[in-house]
Amino acid sequence: MPVRQTSAYALRTYALSEADQIVLFYTLDFGRLRSVAKGSRRIKSRFGSAFQTLTRSSLSFFEREGQELTRVSACEVEQSYYDVLLTPEAAATAAYFAELVQEFTAERDSNPAIFRLIGAVMEGVSEGVSLEVGARYFEVWMLRLSGVLPRLSECGGCGRQLSAERWVVPEPLEFICRQCRGGHSGSRWLSPGGTALLSEILRKPPMEVMHGTGQNRQAVQRLAAVNRLLIRGQLDKELRTVRYLDRLRHAGRRRSLRGPHRVEIPHGTSGETQ
Numbered sequence: 001m002p003v004r005q006t007s008a009y010a011l012r013t014y015a016l017s018e019a020d021q022i023v024l025f026y027t028l029d030f031g032r033l034r035s036v037a038k039g040s041r042r043i044k045s046r047f048g049s050a051f052q053t054l055t056r057s058s059l060s061f062f063e064r065e066g067q068e069l070t071r072v073s074a075c076e077v078e079q080s081y082y083d084v085l086l087t088p089e090a091a092a093t094a095a096y097f098a099e100l101v102q103e104f105t106a107e108r109d110s111n112p113a114i115f116r117l118i119g120a121v122m123e124g125v126s127e128g129v130s131l132e133v134g135a136r137y138f139e140v141w142m143l144r145l146s147g148v149l150p151r152l153s154e155c156g157g158c159g160r161q162l163s164a165e166r167w168v169v170p171e172p173l174e175f176i177c178r179q180c181r182g183g184h185s186g187s188r189w190l191s192p193g194g195t196a197l198l199s200e201i202l203r204k205p206p207m208e209v210m211h212g213t214g215q216n217r218q219a220v221q222r223l224a225a226v227n228r229l230l231i232r233g234q235l236d237k238e239l240r241t242v243r244y245l246d247r248l249r250h251a252g253r254r255r256s257l258r259g260p261h262r263v264e265i266p267h268g269t270s271g272e273t274q
């Protein structure tokens with residue numbers, strides 16, 4: 001059995017037996033990979049925290065000819081984001097990134113750019129990029145690297161140059177102009193601010209986006225709704241972690257409304273609503 005070695009992010013684990021689990025990795029050299037980690041469910045496992053979501057490790061694994069499932073031989077932590085992921089929302093966002101990688105990639109299909117994306121966003125978040133801006137960055141690049149981000153410059157309906165605002169429509173996933181949107185139901189508006197954020201994400205690292213258009217909260221929210229439609233349209237389902245994040249935010253809002261220091265949010269100050 002040959003032993004292979006690569007850098008790997010843990011995406012998630014599945015219990016296999018009382019002591020063992022299957023770990024889903026995204027690796028630099030082999031893409032997405034499933035590997036059995038013997039004894040890893042025991043309290044004193046030799047793998048320590050290497051399988052926590054989006055921990056990066058140096059992974060060695062055995063491979064058997066003709067078998068998809070490999071076996072972990074060693075896994076040494078290279079970079080842990082443990083202290084960044086302590087809040088429920090941060091942990092759920094990391095699980096969301098992991099699920100996006102799982103859903104948008106195929107087993108054993110290596111794409112080093114996706115590997116680098118995980119590192120760039122997690123580094124950014126650990127240096128102060130907000131979870132919302134980090135999530136928009138991850139979504140846009142996941143769509144782009146999977147080849148499913150619609151064309152940005154021309155309308156998918158009439159082919160004319162798109163202005164600062166546009167609408168996204170499902171089936172087929174396209175950005176369309178104001179004139180073309182009439183015949184489409186279920187479209188989502190991307191404001192000029194949201195469009196600027198999208199194009200900045202494609203040109204700059206996460207921290208620069210955070211200090212640039214990432215400051216525009218309305219734009220971040222607009223792009224969130226558009227990305228959600230693009231991702232759902234592409235995968236044909238809502239992700240498990242997205243539903244969980246929705247519930248977390250809903251519970252957070254209920255808590256803050258009940259609190260003694262309720263803050264009224266001013267309306268209609270940004271001109272981004274439509």
Ligand SMILES: [Zn+2]
Pocket residue numbers: 155156157158159160176177178179180
């Ligand atoms: Zn058009």
